[in-house]
Structures are given as C-alpha cells and as structure tokens.
Amino acid sequence: MAKKLNVTPLHDRVIIKPAAAEEKTAGGIIIPDTAKEKPQRGEIVAVGAGKKDEPLTVKVGDIVLYGKYAGTELPVEGIDYLIMRESDIVAILGK
Amino acid sequence: MAKKLNVTPLHDRVIIKPAAAEEKTAGGIIIPDTAKEKPQRGEIVAVGAGKKDEPLTVKVGDIVLYGKYAGTELPVEGIDYLIMRESDIVAILGK
Amino acid sequence: MAKKLNVTPLHDRVIIKPAAAEEKTAGGIIIPDTAKEKPQRGEIVAVGAGKKDEPLTVKVGDIVLYGKYAGTELPVEGIDYLIMRESDIVAILGK
Amino acid sequence: MAKKLNVTPLHDRVIIKPAAAEEKTAGGIIIPDTAKEKPQRGEIVAVGAGKKDEPLTVKVGDIVLYGKYAGTELPVEGIDYLIMRESDIVAILGK
Amino acid sequence: MAKKLNVTPLHDRVIIKPAAAEEKTAGGIIIPDTAKEKPQRGEIVAVGAGKKDEPLTVKVGDIVLYGKYAGTELPVEGIDYLIMRESDIVAILGK
Amino acid sequence: MAKKLNVTPLHDRVIIKPAAAEEKTAGGIIIPDTAKEKPQRGEIVAVGAGKKDEPLTVKVGDIVLYGKYAGTELPVEGIDYLIMRESDIVAILGK
Amino acid sequence: MAKKLNVTPLHDRVIIKPAAAEEKTAGGIIIPDTAKEKPQRGEIVAVGAGKKDEPLTVKVGDIVLYGKYAGTELPVEGIDYLIMRESDIVAILGK
Known part of the structure; x- marks a missing residue:
C-alpha cells in the first residue's frame, strides 16, 4: 500500500498514486x-x-480506474501523484 | 452469459461486453x-x-442497445469491454 | 397497429414506427x-x-408528430424504427 | 374562431393559427x-x-403575440399552423 | 402616465414605453x-x-432603467413599446 | 459618504460610486x-x-472591491456610477 | 503566519498569501x-x-494547494495576495 500522504483533498477530490506500467493485478487485469x-x-x-x-464512495487503499487525462499532477517527494474529483473515477477493481 | 468481471463501476456506470458482429437474438433483432x-x-x-x-435500471445479464460511440474501452484479458453511464443505454432487449 | 416490439426503451425514451409517406389520417392531416x-x-x-x-405521457398505439431529425434509427426485421426521448415528440394526433 | 384541431400538443406546447397579414384587432393593434x-x-x-x-397560462381562443421565428410549421388541410412552447409567447392581447 | 395598453405580457415579461430622448426626471437624472x-x-x-x-417586483407606472439592447419592439398605434423580461431591468427610479 | 441616490437597484444589484484613482484607505490598501x-x-x-x-450581504456605505470590468455605467449628475450584481463584488474592506 | 488582512472576502471567496518559491513544508512537500x-x-x-x-471548509492559517491560474491578484502593501473561490482550492496540507 502506498505511504499515507500528509495532504487532505478538499470536498469531492481524491489523490491517486498511479500504478507503474505493465503491472498485473490479482484479478488478472492488464492495462x-x-x-x-x-x-x-x-x-x-x-x-x-x-x-x-x-x-x-472510494476509500484509501482502493485500486481504481480513471480517465487517461483526469486530474492534475501533484509531485510529492519524487512521485507524481494525481489529484482529481471522484467523478473522474470510472470503476473500483477487486470488489 | 459473460464471465463476471472483477471490477465495480462507480455510481451510474455500467460495464458492457459488446456482442459479436451479425449475431441474431431470440427476438430476431439483427444489428x-x-x-x-x-x-x-x-x-x-x-x-x-x-x-x-x-x-x-439495468442489471447484470441484460442485453442492451447503446449508442455507437458511447463509453470508453476497458480491455480485460483480451476482451474490449465498454464502460459507460447508464444514460448512454437506449433500450433493453427481450423484456 | 404495429407489431409489438421485443425491446424496452430506457427511462424517457420511446420507439416509433414512422408512417409511410403520403398517408392520410382519419382526422385528415397530410404530412x-x-x-x-x-x-x-x-x-x-x-x-x-x-x-x-x-x-x-404517450402510450403504445399513439400516433404522434416528432421533429424531422429526432431520434436514431433502430432497424428491426427490415423496418427502420426510431428511438427518441419523449421530449422530441411535439404532439399526439386524434385526441 | 379557428376550427378545433384534431391534434394535442405535448406538455408545454401550443398550436397557433397565425393571423393573416395587416389585420386590425378590436384594440387597434396593427402588426x-x-x-x-x-x-x-x-x-x-x-x-x-x-x-x-x-x-x-394561455388557452384556446387567446390571441397572442410570439417571436417571428418561434415554433415549427404544422401544415393541416392547407393551413400552416405553428407549434411552439408557451415560453415562446410574449403576450396575450385583449385582456 | 402612459395610456394603459390592451396587452398582457406573459409570465415575467413587462411592456415599457421608452422615454423620449434628453428628458429630465424629478430626481435630476439625465440619460x-x-x-x-x-x-x-x-x-x-x-x-x-x-x-x-x-x-x-415592478408595477405599472414605475420609471425604470434597462439595458440598451434589452427586449424586442412592440409597435402599437405608432409607438414603439418594448417587451422584455423583468430580469432585463436594472433599477427603479424615484423610490 | 456618497450622496444617497434616488435610484433603487432591482433584486441582487447594487450601485457603486467608484473611488478616485490613487486613494489610500484607512487600512492602507492602495489600488x-x-x-x-x-x-x-x-x-x-x-x-x-x-x-x-x-x-x-453588502449594505450602503460599505467600501468594496469588484472586478475591473464588472457592471455597467450609470451616469447621474456628472458622476459615472456603476450598477452590478452583488456576485461581481469580491470583498468588503475594513471589516 | 501571515498578517491579518483588513479585507473580508464575500461569500465563498478566500484570500491567499502565495508561498515563496522553493519552500519546503514540514511534511516535506516541494512544489x-x-x-x-x-x-x-x-x-x-x-x-x-x-x-x-x-x-x-478552509480557515485562516490553513496551508492550501490551488490551481496555478486560480483567482485574481489583490495587491496590498507590496504583497500580491490572491482572492479566489474555495472551489479553486484542491487540498489542505498537513491535516
């Protein structure tokens, strides 16, 4: 699980740590x-x-799918997180 | 019936397995x-x-009609599913 | 009356069987x-x-008027039905 | 008064028989x-x-003013009626 | 005060008799x-x-200010009245 | 304080007497x-x-900040007042 | 903490003192x-x-993140503050 960030998104926003390329989930989905x-x-x-x-609806730890161009980058300690509205998330994996 | 996907669409979204071309339904509709x-x-x-x-309104297993350009592709294990909002679905077949 | 279709429009949509050209209704309207x-x-x-x-407001069997470019075509067994929202219908004939 | 039409406008629509050109109303308005x-x-x-x-708000028999480009034509037995939403009507004459 | 018109504006519309140019109100405003x-x-x-x-909010007899391009003209007996929505009026004089 | 105007703005509008250029408020703000x-x-x-x-929210006598292009001019006795909606005001000084 | 400003933003607006470039927060975020x-x-x-x-949701003293082009400048005593709507703020740091 990703390290907890010291940032609180406002209202209906979430912060996402994008997955590295070519990973494979437990459920077998490859993107x-x-x-x-x-x-x-x-x-x-x-x-x-x-x-x-x-x-x-989403909570910390959820693995989610989101539009390719959703959100804006939030660089923290070398990682490019994304901050977006929940409405930009299309699905939750593994539920 | 299509295999159950290990993905949960958010809010009013659904995931659809597009029909193969030239299929014929029980009701005789050809698209x-x-x-x-x-x-x-x-x-x-x-x-x-x-x-x-x-x-x-729609539920898993429903055969539906949707606009040609509705949704975005969601490739899972070699199949190009579509994820779209229910409002992009125009009708349910066979009810 | 047109044959009942084996399709259920979603929400506020309706399916219409367009009239053949130059028909004349009981009320004498020619379009x-x-x-x-x-x-x-x-x-x-x-x-x-x-x-x-x-x-x-409309129900199966109603003869209605609708905008020339309303709806999208839904071909079923050789007939080009139209599927549109009720708000695209402007009037009901014969009431 | 115009002949009653055998057509029912849907929802907030009305059907209007446009006045002939250069008519003069009881109230003396010339358009x-x-x-x-x-x-x-x-x-x-x-x-x-x-x-x-x-x-x-309007009812059958009301003489109304409406925008020059409001509505769409509805030809019935040689007369070009107009079908439009009530919101396209700006005033009622003679009240 | 202007002559009462034999016309009833619909809903939130009002009819205005534009002031002649260069008039001066009791309050001393010149437009x-x-x-x-x-x-x-x-x-x-x-x-x-x-x-x-x-x-x-406005009533017959109120002297009002309105945007230069608000409303549409309504010619009655040689006078070009204006018919507009109340929201096009910005202020009432003399209150 | 500016002279009371003999004009009542409609609904959510206000009338503002723009400050002369280069003034300095009690709070030391220079615009x-x-x-x-x-x-x-x-x-x-x-x-x-x-x-x-x-x-x-604002009241007569408040000193306010507003967008440079907000409102329309209302010339009264040689002064170009501005009439605008309250939503065009961004802040109140000195509270 | 920034000096208290003698200005009250209207409704859902806030005033922000932008951080100097290259600062480092307690939480280690560098922007x-x-x-x-x-x-x-x-x-x-x-x-x-x-x-x-x-x-x-935000209060005086909160360190926040906001869109690069959000708000308009409000120069007070040599400092270019920003005045923007709360909805332009994406996150609060350090909570």
Missing part, C-alpha cells in the same frame, strides 16, 4: 502503459470529506 | 456490424450502485 | 414525405418507464 | 406582415397539458 | 439619447403575472 | 488606477432587495 | 516555482462567510 485513451489504474492514497450530503 | 450510427448491442456484465436516490 | 423541416408522423410501439417522478 | 423581427400575432387553437406542476 | 451602452429609461405600462412563486 | 485586471474599489450607494430567500 | 500547471501553495489569510447553507 498496458502504451494504451491510448483507455482507463488508467492507481491506488487511492487520500480522500476528501465529500460534498454536502454526498460522502465519497 | 449488423457494419451499420453506421445505429445502436450497438451488448450484455451488461457489471453495474454501479447508482447515484444518490437513483438506483440503476 | 407529405417531401416536406422539409416539418414534423413527421409515426406510431408509438414501445415506451420506457419514464424518469424519476415523471411517467411518460 | 404589418412586412415587419422585421417584431412579434407576430395568432390565435391559440390547441394547448398541451403543461409540465409537471406548471399548467399553461 | 442622453446618444449615450452608448448605458441604461435606458422608460415607464412600465403592463406587467405579467410573474413566474411560479415569483411575483414581479 | 492604483493604472492596475490591469486587478480589483477596483468603490462605495456602495444603493442596494436591491435581494433575490428570493437571498438577502444581500 | 518548485518553475513547475508548469501544477498546484501552487499558499496560506489562507481571510475567508468569506460561505454561501447559503454552505459554510467554508
């Missing part, structure tokens, strides 16, 4: 790094408190 | 692979939990 | 096939369950 | 046929049931 | 006819019933 | 007249009654 | 001044009262 326009995979490392009356 | 701009046919293999106060 | 940008006539052959708190 | 971009005058001949919680 | 893009002055001569749950 | 795209300073001289369920 | 399109860091020095039913 090659060279894929174009296909969902990307990463691990949730921080979540916001949600919007009024709408708590977030 | 040729070469049709342009016409609805496509596929089987629901995973559904999200819906949005707040709006559970999804 | 020539060559009319440009004028409403088209057809028969409702399937209706969705409506949206939350908003059941549909 | 010449050659006016550019000015409101047009016509008689309501059919009204829809309104939208949820919003019944229509 | 020259040659002003560019500045608010125009006129008198409310007819008001609609308002929208659902939102009665209008 | 030079030549600043580009920076907030401008002025005094509220009239306020509307607010929108339904949303009374205004 | 170089030359980064392109990456979140910027700053300290909240003033907050508005929030919108109706939606109090703000």
